[in-house]
Amino acid sequence: ILNVEQSPQSLHVQEGDSTNFTCSFPSSNFYALHWYRWETAKSPEALFVMTLNGDEKKKGRISATLNTKEGYSYLYIKGSQPEDSATYLCAFSNSGNTPLVFGKGTRLSVIA
Amino acid sequence: DAGITQSPRHKVTETGTPVTLRCHQTENHRYMYWYRQDPGHGLRLIHYSYGVKDTDKGEVSDGYSVSRSKTEDFLLTLESATSSQTSVYFCAISGSGYNEQFFGPGTRLTVL
Secondary structure, three states, X not given: OOOOEEEOXXXXXXXXXXXXXXXXXXXXXXXXXXXXXXXXXXXXXXXXXXXXXOOEEEEOOEEEEEEOOOOEEEEEEOOOOHHHOEEEEEEEEOOOOOOOEEOOOEEEEEEO | OOOEEEEOOEEEEOOOOOEEEXXXXXOOOOEEEEEEEEOOOEXXXXXXXXXXXXXEEOOOOOOEEEXXXXXXXXXXXXXXXXXXXXXXXXXXXXXXXXXXXXXXXXXXXXXX
């Protein structure tokens, strides 16, 4: 059974703080790593798909890095805003035709 | 937004009754998935489909069955609903490539 771990489970930051959290996944048979943003009472929305070791992706104030050799990815949010409050999920796949394995998420609360 | 809908969006039912949830897509994607969302567990895969009449079990398949007679529809059936199946159910679809998943709006099911 593939295991995807996210830390921390939850995080409270002040508006304007920068923050980061971690996704750990198996370092063997890597195919892709996904990040999703999940707001309360909504459905998860895709942020990034990362496929190559050393990949860096950026969308506005949110960026992500990938290390497939050691099996981790970091998600960074620069200058957090209250609208960034959400659960951030990562998901790992080891092939193109098997379901994604999701972590339990990091719940971010940004306090104004 | 990916064309994916779920019906019903909300349902209250009694223990022991059968319940069917429907997921409908207009994207002609090959893969379809059913997840449940529970506090402390994130998203857990119930069943998935990799083509018409081709389905497989996920992590928490006991008490659930699925059917896919057309590309666009994926049905989730609770043969005899129990209170432990009270949850929010999400359908997701993915096509070719890196299995990026797009989620439906969710169905909130309450079993009394």
